[in-house]
Amino acid sequence: KNMASLTVPTLDGPQIKSTAFGGQQNIQTNVDQFGGTDAKLAGQAAQNLDKVSQVTQNIFLAEQKKSDDISLLNYEAQLDKWEAENVRPFYSKKGISTQGGSQDLVDKFDKIDKGLVGGLPDRIQSRATNNSQARRRRIGGNATRHESQQMSAHLNEMHVNRIDNNITNAINSYTDQKSVAQARANIVGSLTARNKSEGWAPD
Numbered sequence: 001k002n003m004a005s006l007t008v009p010t011l012d013g014p015q016i017k018s019t020a021f022g023g024q025q026n027i028q029t030n031v032d033q034f035g036g037t038d039a040k041l042a043g044q045a046a047q048n049l050d051k052v053s054q055v056t057q058n059i060f061l062a063e064q065k066k067s068d069d070i071s072l073l074n075y076e077a078q079l080d081k082w083e084a085e086n087v088r089p090f091y092s093k094k095g096i097s098t099q100g101g102s103q104d105l106v107d108k109f110d111k112i113d114k115g116l117v118g119g120l121p122d123r124i125q126s127r128a129t130n131n132s133q134a135r136r137r138r139i140g141g142n143a144t145r146h147e148s149q150q151m152s153a154h155l156n157e158m159h160v161n162r163i164d165n166n167i168t169n170a171i172n173s174y175t176d177q178k179s180v181a182q183a184r185a186n187i188v189g190s191l192t193a194r195n196k197s198e199g200w201a202p203d
Contacts, residue, residue, distance in 0.1 A: 068124045075116055075128050079135060082112050087139055091146055102143035109139055155197065162190045 090105055113132045117125050166183040173179035 068121065071120055072124060072128060072131075075120060076131070078116055079113065079132065082109070083135075083139065087143070090143060102140060102147045105143050106136065106140045109136055155194075159190060159194045163187050166190070 086108060087105065113136070117128050117132070120128055166186040170180045170183035173183070
């Protein structure tokens with residue numbers, strides 16, 4: 001008849017051996033196998049933690065991008081509002097002005113833009129600045145062209161008025177040959193100066 005037996009491990013033998021009752025299959029487990037199982041479980045746990053960490057990081061980055069995009073949209077909207085309130089009225093000005101020129105408009109844009117960019121998160125300030133530089137060039141270029149057109153229109157108006165006045169003087173003084181000659185000289189001088197300022201070829 002089979003009897004139960006148990007072998008106690010000693011210092012020179014790491015094996016734990018157990019013999020079952022009644023002829024059942026013997027079960028033998030190595031202490032080293034326990035260590036290997038623990039390491040495998042630890043590795044799986046670490047992998048799971050990495051996956052959780054990666055998912056969490058992806059969610060965080062997605063939410064951060066959404067927040068950054070909204071911040072940039074709000075930033076652009078505020079610049080649009082400023083442009084509507086300051087740039088469009090500038091184009092409605094006719095003639096020349098000693099105040100509020102194109103450079104003054106650009107300086108005002110730089111000031112408002114600097115304040116708005118400073119209120120954005122550091123990580124997206126460079127993106128905002130890159131976008132605003134294109135807008136700045138457009139605003140400055142258009143304002144300069146408008147200013148140049150207004151200056152040209154002003155000079156042309158002065159030129160026409162000067163000629164008209166001299167023609168009127170010549171007509172009113174047609175009996176005074178000296179006055180007529182002076183009016184004619186003034187007209188020729190005005191036309192010559194105009195041709196030179198515009199780069200036109202003399203006729």
